[in-house]
Amino acid sequence: MAMSSDVFRKHRAGAHPDFFRAEAAGLAWLADAGMPVAGVRDVGVDHIDLERLTEAAPTAAAAREFGARLARMHAAGAAGFGCAPDGFDGQLFIGKRPMSSTVHASWGEFYVVERVEPFLRIAVDAGSVTAAQLPDVERACARVAAGEFDDGAPPARLHGDLWNGNVLWTAAGVVLIDPAAHGGHRETDLAMLALFGCPRLDEIVAAYDATCPLRAGWRERVPMHQLHPLAVHAAGYGAGYGRALHRAALATLALGEKS
Known part of the structure; x- marks a missing residue:
């Protein structure tokens, strides 16, 4: 069947039955909080059909609007740290890798147990993290998991994979794609935006902070x-x-020593 020119199909033969369902559920959850996302036209076991988007140059106005919308999206909240999007009970993913939806009462424990350690173990087995590096990473994780950096903030509604490639600039403003949506800490989304570079990041963050002020010391975290x-x-x-x-682990340890 020929695809319409206004539809973009992502296809993956042999995909996990929840792979594209999780993407659709995440997009819907973020949209429910007022974030512009790629519209889902159809979803099946081996595909998802999305509205085709035309990219445009980033503008200051779009950056400011995105920052404000991101703050409001985070503030819409989630059922718990680690939770899946509302109404979705399947497997979550980040990229092509499975990601837990186990809920924890505290952020630090959730973050380490469900978001760092599972991938750290794979990295160690792959030889990407060395025996010399591992103890420092584990010490940093232990401090975070113990709650040293918990701040009492409620779970935020995260995109979860908010790198520059998933932030599309269009004539109508920023549109988000490819979420790994879950409940977490809002600073994690902002840190991922910074990790690989995002156009007009300073303007995004300024508008975010003006909408929902960030806690002191967020840059160091x-x-x-x-x-x-x-x-x-x-x-x-x-x-x-x-x-x-x-x-990053050494920087986390240094942060702990200052606090």
């Missing part, structure tokens, strides 16, 4: 919130990300 995406990348993309993960 960015490496801690990058432990998750760096562990995911170290699991699949080699020792360069293992070294970056180690640097």
Whole structure:
């Protein structure tokens, strides 16, 4: 069957039966909180059909609107740290890797147990994290899991994979794609935006902060919130990300010593 020119099909033969369902559920959950996302036209076991988007140059106005919308999306909340999008009870994914939806009462424990350690183990087995680097990463994880950096904030509604490639700039403003949506800490989404560079990031963050003020010291906590995406990348993309993960762990340890 010929596809319409206004539809973009993502197809993956042999995909997990929840793979594209999870993407559709995440998009719907973010849209429910007022975030513009790629519209889902159809979803099946081996495909998802999305509205085709035409990209445009990033503008200051679009950046400010996105920052404000992102703050409101996070503030819409989630049922718990680690939860799946409302109404979805299947397997979650980040990229092509399975991701837990086990809920924890505290952020630090959730973040380490469900978002860092599972991918760290894969990275170690792959040789991307060395025996010399691992103790520092584990010490940083232990501090986070113990609740040293918990701040009492309620679970935020996260995109979960908010790197530059999933932020599409269009004539109508920013549209998000490819979420790994779950309940977490809002600073994690912002840290991922910074990790690979996002156009007009300063304007995005300024508008975010004006809408829902960020807690003091958030910039110093960015490496801690990058432990998750760096562990995911170290699991699949080699020792360069293992070294970056180690640097983020050292920065997290230094943060702990200052607090």
